[in-house]
Amino acid sequence: MTLSRRQFISRSFGTCFLSGLAMFGLSGCSEPNLVRIGSHPWLGYEFLHLGHRLGQLPKHIHFTEYRSASEILSALSKKEIDVATLSLDEVLIARARGIPMTVIMIFDISAGADMVLAPHHTKKLTELAGMRIGYEATAHGQLILHKLLEAAHLTLDDISAVAVAPYQQYDAWKSDQIDIAISYEPYAHPFLAEGFKVIFDSRQLPNMNYDVLAVTTDKLSTLSNSLTDLTTTHFKMLKSFQSNPSDMLYEMTNTIHNRFPIDVMKSGLRGIALPTLERNHAILSDRETLKTIVKGLMPYTGVSADQLPRDLDQLFTNQFLPKNSPNAAYY
Structure with a gap:
């Protein structure tokens, strides 16, 4: 029987993953508690997403893909999920809303992947005065907006801030609702294809752009082993990408929400640093x-x-990181 590329990768990972769990001291002997995790499209989360799509997460981990961080924060407030992929500032927002969360892993540090996109004729940041800037109304979106305005020596009174989720921004621009977009891949790609250029990005925000795996604090003890399953999966998939980038990039770009050229994915990945396990610790x-x-x-x-x-x-806490794992790529 001839295996498809996806079947081959999935079966190959299945064998490697089981042996990897044994190496990390994990086993399936006891019945684990149900884990409900929510995530959304972002390059740094893609290795965990890929593990889910290739069937590498244990069955007791229920993985839900949302469209935005706003939807994830809503799901947390409704107690629909216990684990989430968020930026660190969004974890703090959750705490401000009465949802105590604990960070157990750092996926990435954005170093250019978060970007402000403007029409090609925009020469200076001061030209943003009077423009309609589309941003996601989350802590992270507001953070980048405020830092952009600081760099442009403008205030909120000088522009029109339009709250619009990243996945809706291109349509908002096409329908003349916004002029500028605060975005990231895969949602930035349509703007770049239209000739937009990056006028500001997360490199101007050092030590402020951490994307993390966070857990509602009251679930830490009951989900202990399963949380290590999650972090182990991330590092295993990251190692697989490092060892076999061509097939991994194919899988990462050939998904429902990421159908765009491999070159775009490569470029996006250059905009984030992916800390190794050792660096995470x-x-x-x-x-x-x-x-x-x-x-x-x-x-x-x-x-x-x-x-x-x-x-x-x-x-x-670094309590739920695996003890031994391969180094991550791009760091």
Whole structure:
């Protein structure tokens, strides 16, 4: 029987994944608790998405793909999910809304992947005055908008801020609702194809663009082993990408929400740093650096000091990372 590319990759990963779980000290002997995870399209999350699509997540992990971070925050507030892929500032927003969450892994650090797209004739940031800027009304969208305005020496009164989800921004531009878009791949690609250019990106926001895997704090103990399953899957898929990038890029671009050229995916991945497991352990155990990062994000999230835990172990932990894993790519 001839196997399709997807079947071959999936079966190959199945064998490697089971042996990998054994190596990490995980087993399926006891009945695990149900895990409900929500995620949305973003390059840094794609390795976990790919593990889900290739059938590599254990059956007790229910993976739901949402269209945006706004939908994920809504699902968290409705207690529809317990685990989420979010930016760190969105984790703080969740806490401000009364949803305590704990970061257990860092997917990526955006270094250009978040971008502000403007028509090709835009020469200077000051030209944004009077324009309609489309942004996602989440903590991260607001953070980039405020930093953009700071760089342009403008205020919110100088522009029209239009709340529109990334997946709706291109249609909003086509229907003359916005002039500028704060976006990321895969949603930035249609704008770039129209001749838009990047006038500002996340490289101008050092130490503020962490994308993470976060868990509702009260579920940490009951979901312990399953959380390690999730982080292990991410690093296994990342290693597979590093070893066999051609097939992995094919799978990553040939999905329902990511049907765009491989070159676009490659370019997008260059805009994020993917920390290794070792780097994850180091960042999540560096309390002073984490305090500095959180302090820098607080003004843009609406979270107050009394809404944050006194003990940073309730906000960050490396307890659910695998003990040994291959290095990540692009770092």
